[in-house]
Amino acid sequence: MTSDARGSRFEALGAYLPSTVRSTPDLVASVEQLPDVDLARITGVTERRVYDRRPEAGEDSYGLALKAAQDALAHSRYDAADLDVVVSASITRFKDGDDFYFEPSFAGLLARELGARRAIHFDVSNACAGMLTGVHLLDRMIRAGIVRNGLVVSGEQATRVAETAAREISDSYDPQFASLSVGDSAMAVIMDRAVDDADRIHYVDLMTCAEYSHLCLGMPSERTEGIALYTDNRQMHKEDRLRMWPAFHGDQLAKLGRTFADEEFDYIVQHQVGTRFVDYVNLTGAREFGTEMPESLSVVEQFGNTATTSHFLVLHRHLTAGTARRGARYLLVPAASGVVTGALSATITNLGV
Template sequence: MDVERITGVAERRVYDPRPEAGEDSFGLALRAARDCLAASRYEAADLDIVISASITRFKDADRFYFEPSFAGSLAREMGARSALHFDVSNACAGMMTGVYVLDRMIRSGAVRSGMVVSGEQATRVAETAAREIGDSYDAQFAALSVGDSAAAVIMDRSVDESDRIHYIDLMTCAEYSHLCMGMPSDRTEGIALYTDNKKMHNKDRLALWPRFHGDLLSKNGRDFAGEEFDYVIQHQVGARFIDYVNQTGEAEFGTPMPTSLAVVEKYGNTATTSHFLTLREHLAAGTARRGSTFLLVPAASGLVTGALSATVTNLGV
């Protein structure tokens, strides 16, 4: 199978399996959290809350943890011992969900600052798929496009229009949850990802985002063209998926899409971290202008869609 031709993924990152490397989900998340703190004006002790959004929850090499909370363990390890902490689980929209919750908590005055963090040892499902599948029509084919990663973002109250989340909202269509399931393999030892790509990414599913986003804007007397987005970041499922969903958005909104940013060719589908990894890479490389308005669009199992609008100028990367 020509995975690169089908998905557009030319490279992906794979964890170092040696225990001393510390590249399980927890270790990757901890590195991202510390890197995020180093690029910020905060110390760990300043954070009021830590939210973990990992799908894969490997710690101590091969152990998959449900408890204790990843967020609690990360907070202690990085030195945020007095911070509130909890995990969220919402498939590939996990970090977006964490940002959604933290945004609301800051706006309400419940907290002043916090971190959303995720570490994904996703190539575990690729290893299972490589053992088991025989053709591109297999339900595990999408698992071959995933990559390992971690990302973290610190948020606080905006005091300047040049750095602000203008709005974030999410929608779940649970009737489609069966179209993409992560679970123990039914054939060999290991975890597996089963996706019905044909139904998951059909025209009606792809149209959920622009229709939801259009309704969200119309309630406030606005439209998509008037938002004047500079860039759009779709979930990094694959190059073709990104093209299709942007084409669908253009048809539904009746206006050209903003410049689409992607890193899927280099990193693959990095699950919960994909939007923030893409944003970080393009800001660091200078291929996205600071002071621009970004639209981040989730597309997660469940099925989850939505929109995050933000102007980003001084984000440390």
């Protein structure tokens, strides 16, 4: 295949959300050792979706991902058999109850069950930047002419860390406090070659600063059974960490002889850590770039921090609400443990949802 300088586009988007809704007051009431803390005020999260524990519900990490992938295919012009690549980006990899999978890969299992039997398949692991990392890799493969299309998918059973935190947390300064803001969801995006500028990924670039990797760690709990998330919120959200995105993005644009204002973004989507975080990052961006930020899209109040799926969940809800401007230019900004930052710029006109 020859190289396609036009690059890739988002062709279809799929989603799956568990039907169970859990309010923040209900969650706080389950944390026995937590003093009277207004979690909704601190995080901005008023509710989140929570997986169904019953095996027949199929809402483990794998089952969630499968449902989102099927939804994406239902909105795509491609059948599963047409896919050249399947990439799985889940942080949580639960399947068959409490079994946590490393091998066989979720991508391989999903490709087989979907019917994408000839597709290249692999998992990526890059914390909450996982789906954007998968998109980054698939974009490069399409641009290089190696493949024609592919699927990036993630299912996150993130509220398992909230369950651990509810058992173990002692106060609002506990490193598991951020675990109380998470929610469950699954997203899938199908990408192919761009055919015009109406639908096109202009660029996607990521950067990792490993110096801060110790500030947010997911691992087996140190005290009880289950997985836990330990986050130093004060250090993670210091100003020099928030400035990493505008510094990196500004440098990338300068290489092209452009400024942030030149990009004329219509919408910006930050990682859905919490309402305060989104506001602070946008304020930092405005100050560092010396220009107003585009309209900020967010669903964290309703769904919480859904890890790898957060940017695409925002995009999906925005597009399905019917309020999106056709031909708008979007900026997706990752913020992940690692610490990972970067930027994805895309024009979206005809994305199937």
